Amino acid sequence: MTKTLSVSAIKNGTVIDHIPAAQALKILKLLQIGTHKNCVTLGLNLVSKSLGLKDLIKIENRILTDTEANEVTVFAPKATINIIENFDIVKKITTRFPDSIVGVFTCANPVCITQTEAIKTHFYLEEYGKQIKLTCRYCEEQFDRDHLVALSAAL
């Protein structure tokens, strides 16, 4: 039987795989994909052995920086991020959780100053065992990563 790809290959660019289902659109927003002209291929709810369902993003002609790749892990902790050149993987980016993330999440504290002033939110990340906690730089309240990810709007 011929094996077919659900999502077509790209010649040059970045492939982000093993994204938990429903997070790909949030990652597109994080990477500000909407503002560039490159071809982007998106796979939603693909079958995955490890995740059950997963999302996949292929971005033509854009190489993610290490900082961008680390920010992706806030939405997709087990993501694999590969750089493609001439259809081959030339680099697998080793990711780690960033120390902080700016302007991505909305603070869940209704009396945080970020709710009323025109300023970018800023969270510090910390790992507590298997849990990822984000602490707002302003109101200093701590939230579960999953809570803020669930609150964040896609696109």
Next chain:
Amino acid sequence: MAKHKTCGKLIMNNTLYGTDIISIADLQLDQINHILKTAAQLKAKPAPDLLQHKIIANCFFEPSTRTRLSFETAALRLGARVIGFSDAENTSIKKGESLHDSIKIIANYADLIVIRHTHAGAARLAADVANKPVINAGDAANQHPTQALLDLFTIKECQQKIAGLNIALTGDLKYGRTIHSLIQLLALFDIRLFLIAPEALSLSEQFANHLKKKGIKFSFHQSIEDVIHKLDILYMTRIQQERFTPLEYQTFTEHYALNPACLHKAKPNLKILHPLPRVNEIPMSIDNTPHAYYFEQAANGIWVRQALLNLLLNK
């Protein structure tokens, strides 16, 4: 270590000069000790000219009695002049001006800004914006660092040490900004904590995790009487009525009020502290016992705030 001459005395290198006091989390242990030492020096020997020609802006976007008057007194007694406001009603905020712009402008008028605000993180934003030192005088349920510092100064003053003390915190441990700051501050020392609160006002997971991370031994309790015989410090806080139904509030306040009869079990050195205002947590009959120390604590606010103003404005 580099030394600066100040008021004819050699002091440690002042790493607080020109900085902000926003959160206890920002402070190093040596800076905290420097603040306590400076406060003790000022209490022993007042220095009325330390801030001559300086202007302090007291920006209270939320009403306050003790903190505002304490900062104002501290500044005046160091020779500074004070400008400011005691609520946001008569400011440009009411016209829709952002806090960002208000602070940017006030920073042009004053040498240091003291801010209290209804929104958590307002002081952090003010510090980002202002080109002058900013002191957080309370930002919603987040932080009240100067209260925690004066609490620590008072603990050291009345017990002659901090390390090794058994300290109980009672009342609203969940939403109280004073408790948040004090927990972070006490976690820098080798102390034992007893946390006494109704479940609905118990210490949050965030602060419990912080204590664990710092290796502080702590335990949860439902009654002051259960632990009073072990304590060196009983730190009481007010339970805020608006958080509960009238029946719940009455139950909690009765249960978590200090019963004068239980003081016969207390150690002779036990001191009772409270950031004030008290409602009915501490009956007035306790005021005249040797254990009451909350009025001395309130008075210490002047010296600790003088120390902060001096250290932030003088090299």
